[in-house]
Amino acid sequence: MENIAITQEVKPPNTSKGPVKWLQDNLFNTWYNTILTCLALVFLFFVFKGGLTWIFTQAEWEVIPANLQILMIGPYPIEQAWRIWIVLCTLFVLLGLSAGVWKGLVLRISAAIAIFGLILLLIPLDVVKNSEAEYAVLEFNFNIIYLIFLKRTWLLGGLVLFIVTFFLGRDKNVLKRWVIGGWVLSLPYTMMVLHGFGENSVSTTHWGGLFLTLVLAAAGITMCFPLGVLLALGRRSQLPAIKWVSTIYIETIRGVPLITLLIMGSVLFPIFMPGDLQLDKVLRAELALILFSAAYMAENVRGGLQAVPQGQVEAAQAVGLTYPKTMLFIVLPQALRAVIPAIVGQFISLFKDTSLVTIIGLLDLLGIARSVLANPTWQGRYIEVYLFVAAIYFVFCYAMSYVSQKIEADLGVGKH
Amino acid sequence: MTENTTNDPIIICEDVHKWFDDFHVLKGITTTFKKGEKAVICGPSGSGKSTFIRTINRLEEHQRGTIIVDGIELSNDLRNINLIRQEVGMVFQQFNLFPHLTNIKNITLGPIQVRKMSKSAAEEAALALLDRMGIEDQAYKYPAEISGGQQQRVAIARALAMEPKIMLFDEPTSALDPEMISEVLDVMRELAHSGMTMLVVTHEMGFAREVADRVMFFDEGVVVEEAAPADFFDNPQHERTKLFISQTLQH
Ligand SMILES: Nc1ncnc2c1ncn2[C@@H]1O[C@H](COP(=O)(O)OP(=O)(O)OP(=O)(O)O)[C@@H](O)[C@H]1O
Ligand SMILES: [Mg+2]
Numbered sequence: 001m002e003n004i005a006i007t008q009e010v011k012p013p014n015t016s017k018g019p020v021k022w023l024q025d026n027l028f029n030t031w032y033n034t035i036l037t038c039l040a041l042v043f044l045f046f047v048f049k050g051g052l053t054w055i056f057t058q059a060e061w062e063v064i065p066a067n068l069q070i071l072m073i074g075p076y077p078i079e080q081a082w083r084i085w086i087v088l089c090t091l092f093v094l095l096g097l098s099a100g101v102w103k104g105l106v107l108r109i110s111a112a113i114a115i116f117g118l119i120l121l122l123i124p125l126d127v128v129k130n131s132e133a134e135y136a137v138l139e140f141n142f143n144i145i146y147l148i149f150l151k152r153t154w155l156l157g158g159l160v161l162f163i164v165t166f167f168l169g170r171d172k173n174v175l176k177r178w179v180i181g182g183w184v185l186s187l188p189y190t191m192m193v194l195h196g197f198g199e200n201s202v203s204t205t206h207w208g209g210l211f212l213t214l215v216l217a218a219a220g221i222t223m224c225f226p227l228g229v230l231l232a233l234g235r236r237s238q239l240p241a242i243k244w245v246s247t248i249y250i251e252t253i254r255g256v257p258l259i260t261l262l263i264m265g266s267v268l269f270p271i272f273m274p275g276d277l278q279l280d281k282v283l284r285a286e287l288a289l290i291l292f293s294a295a296y297m298a299e300n301v302r303g304g305l306q307a308v309p310q311g312q313v314e315a316a317q318a319v320g321l322t323y324p325k326t327m328l329f330i331v332l333p334q335a336l337r338a339v340i341p342a343i344v345g346q347f348i349s350l351f352k353d354t355s356l357v358t359i360i361g362l363l364d365l366l367g368i369a370r371s372v373l374a375n376p377t378w379q380g381r382y383i384e385v386y387l388f389v390a391a392i393y394f395v396f397c398y399a400m401s402y403v404s405q406k407i408e409a410d411l412g413v414g415k416h
Numbered sequence: 417m418t419e420n421t422t423n424d425p426i427i428i429c430e431d432v433h434k435w436f437d438d439f440h441v442l443k444g445i446t447t448t449f450k451k452g453e454k455a456v457i458c459g460p461s462g463s464g465k466s467t468f469i470r471t472i473n474r475l476e477e478h479q480r481g482t483i484i485v486d487g488i489e490l491s492n493d494l495r496n497i498n499l500i501r502q503e504v505g506m507v508f509q510q511f512n513l514f515p516h517l518t519n520i521k522n523i524t525l526g527p528i529q530v531r532k533m534s535k536s537a538a539e540e541a542a543l544a545l546l547d548r549m550g551i552e553d554q555a556y557k558y559p560a561e562i563s564g565g566q567q568q569r570v571a572i573a574r575a576l577a578m579e580p581k582i583m584l585f586d587e588p589t590s591a592l593d594p595e596m597i598s599e600v601l602d603v604m605r606e607l608a609h610s611g612m613t614m615l616v617v618t619h620e621m622g623f624a625r626e627v628a629d630r631v632m633f634f635d636e637g638v639v640v641e642e643a644a645p646a647d648f649f650d651n652p653q654h655e656r657t658k659l660f661i662s663q664t665l666q667h
Contacts, residue, residue, distance in 0.1 A: 314475050315512035315571075319526030319578055320501040329525060333516050 055387075063381040064388050067372045071388075074208015074363050080200065084211060085154035087190050092117075092158040093165050094186060097179045100169025105410045107166075109403055114162050116399075121155050187222055190215075204282035208363035210392060212282070216354040216364065217396075220289045221347050227290065228297025228346075229336075233327060235302055246298070253295035258353055261288040266360035285357045293350045300342040304335030337411050344404035348397045355393075365389055421452040421629055426486055426582060426613055427472060433480035434467055434637075441467050442478065443637040451581075454614045456624040456645070459634030460660060465617045468634065469584045472615070473504040486581055502530060505575030509587040511567045513559035519546070519570045520555040523577045531578065538577070545573040549603055565596030569603055576607075583607065585616040619664055625649060633657050 027037040064071070073081060092114070099110035169175055194215070195201055207215065234246030253261075265284040273279065279287075308331050316326040336343065358367035369389045373382050427449040434442035441464045449455055457465050470476040471483060474490055474497045483490045485500045514522050523545060524538040533541075546552040549569040554562050559570065568588055575583060585604065589597040601623050608614055608627045618624065624631050624645055631648040633641045633656075641648070641657045652658045 309512075311508060311510055311512040312514065315506075315508065315514070315574075317475060318473055318501060318504075318506040318508075319574065320498055320530040321526065322498065325529050329529065330514055334514075337516065 059384050060381060061384055063372070063378045063384050067378070067385075070209060070372065071365065071368055072209050073211040074368050075206045076202060076208065076211060077206060080196070080202050082154070083193050083196060083202065085158075087193050089154065089158040089161055090186065090189070090193075092162040094179065094182050096162040096165030097169040097175060097182070099162075100166040101172065101175050101179055103170075105406060109406065110162070110166075112399075114159060117155060117159050117162075121152050121159065187219060191219075204280050207282060209368045210365045212357075212362065213351075213354050213365040216282075216286055216289060216357065217351040219286055220293060220350050220354070223290045224293035224297050224346075224350065225343075227294035229301050229332065231294060231298035232301035232305060235298065236305060250295045250298050253292060254299070258288070258292050258356055259359060261292050262356060262360050264288070281360070282362065285360060285362055289350060289353065289357075293346060293353075296349075297343065297346050300339050300346055301335060303342065304337075304339035305331065307338045308334045340404055340408050340411075344400055348400050351397060351400070352393065365392065421450055421454075424451045425449065426451045426453075427615075428484040429472075429481070430483075431481035432468075432471060432478045432483060434464075434471060434476060434478050441637050442471070444481070445637075445639060446481075447632070447639065447642075449582075449613060449615065452611050452613055453629050454608050454616070454627050455630045455632060456628040457615065457617045457632045457634060458619060458621075458624070458660070458664070459640075463634040464637045465634050466586050469506075469586055469615050469617060472582075472584060473501050473506055475506075498530075502578055503580050504582045504584060505578055505580035506584045507568070507571050507575055507586065507588045509590050511559070511564070511571045511591070513567055513571055513574070515559055518556050518558055519551075519562070522559065522570060523574045526574065526578045542573065542577055545576055546570070548606075549573050550599070563596060564592050565599045568592065568596075568600045572600075572603055572607070582613045582615070585614065585618065587617050587619070589618065589620060621649065621661075621664060633660065635660075 028034045069078065073084065076084070095110040095113060099107040169179070194207075195204070231246050231250055234242045235250060237243045237246070262285060265288040266281065269279070269284055312330055312334065313326060316330040321329065354364055355366040357364050358370070363371060366389060369385050372378055373385055378385070425448045429445050429447050432442055432445040433440070445468060457469065459465050467476055471478045471490075472485060477492075478490075486503050488496050488500055490496065490500060513519075514525070517525065520539060520542050523542040524533075524535070527533040527538040527541065528535060531538075543552060543555060546555050549572060551562070551566050551569055554566055554570070559567050562570070568591075572588075588604070589600050592600060597620070601620060604614075604616070604623070605627055616623075616628075626645075628645045630642055631645050632639050633648070633654075635656050641652065641654050643653075648657075649661060652661055
């Protein structure tokens, strides 16, 4: 009898609740909570009503399409814009290959990016020009489809490349090394293509808009991460010289506001540089961003390193792994996975911190938005412009945050 | 039990001393282990047992005396240390499996990265080892997904995959629930019969009696007494040994 009782299947108690139950439990469980909920609803109604009516009826949005090009690429010469498109297409190729080779999470993230591209493809924002005549085109006809595709050939091409390379990369594990190599080379390659050589080259004084923001952020993120990891390892090194250099660096940088570094880079640095040898202004801002973020990155990574038990290092040493391999295969994977949220938080701050380069006269997305508003034609349109800019920042920052949550879930942080 | 033991020394310790800051943990250990010998090391907590076997693969550095393992002297020369670590496998009380790698990857990492074995050869060898440990069906799980006894057997397989000449065990069953201890001891017994040189820190006196060629009793950083298990358990010479044996055998 008792045996039977043990083997009987017992279902877990049903703890899931319907939405009505949830509302009752969380919003209307006591009389004062009910009153608070009602007040909050009234408040939200008026805020949203005001906001939404303004957005849909009062706002004059034509400032955005009229200045779209300058918001996106700043003073970058339009006849050289193909450089940017080439870079985007290359990224789509790498994304497609990665999605095919690794599948799983990489595929899902790449696909999300591609879908984002697809959405951009379908928003006819840049077709609508600043003249009355072209607003008429907004009516749906073949003309607009033609215009869209004329303007969107590159984006369309990028998406096609993405799909083609996805199928190319599928089931070809040998490509892994090449794809990793491609990603490693992508940063210098991007910079070379964007800048170009000789007569047609585009000096960084012409870089601006969202394009400059993305370049600063992407290069900053890819460089500050390895530098931060090295600094974190350095700070825990057994060798006193390395340990002290890393510690002093980290603590000094963390004691200084980013603005100070940017200003030092732009004003003081040229004074100390001999004669004609002048570093590019964008490069100096980029260096300041990288050096600043790396110090914070190092502390985040160090937190992760401390979470890895000493026994892991000993076990790795006991099978004969050298120090670099112990770090690479055993310690860093565990350490980084423990601090993914902090690292991504650091990336997001870096992305937003790029807006500080306005202070030294670079025209990033925020800087260019201000210059658009300085134009008398668009006087007073600042809410529209800043809302648009905020939306762009939000999309990118939220995407990073979302990807980090997916990576965490996929790696089963805290599970194994 | 001496069927596999030879007369060639494989580990030679001469007057080994170790301090943690001012704390003298090893106070002059002099002993020789022969190829194929199985030595069980026991003694009260804090007597320096772990510290001693950890000096043999240089997880702890000794500060005086010499240790020669398989003809190579342990010094600060990193190349020598790495060579010796390839020849000396170690099993820890807390298993120390790599939690972010599957069991089979735990096992193949060393052979691939250190022995430069091909991935397929390493995997084949790993599966054979897991089979020998009786857990071939756990190969593609993560350590957190298997029981403690199974984890410790994966850890033994990980050490064996490097094809070491010597195996060090630091209380391999102390962290295990009682019903899992025997499955690990069985594996170690089988390993002993295969002729492996083994240094085992353990309180499993039954295992010591059955498998060991020699039992060493540590107290306060010195080897108080060492003898063949029969003599050690039935006819201990020192008071401290007697006390220790009577206490340990009570449970
Ligand atoms: N890294 C360390 N730093 C300082 N003291 C240490 C360190 N490791 C061990 N000790 C001390 O050295 C002494 C011997 O430690 P050891 O781990 O070798 O003992 P043990 O015989 O293995 O004991 P147990 O049976 O508890 O494992 C202990 O008193 C311990 O506190
Ligand atoms: Mg111990």
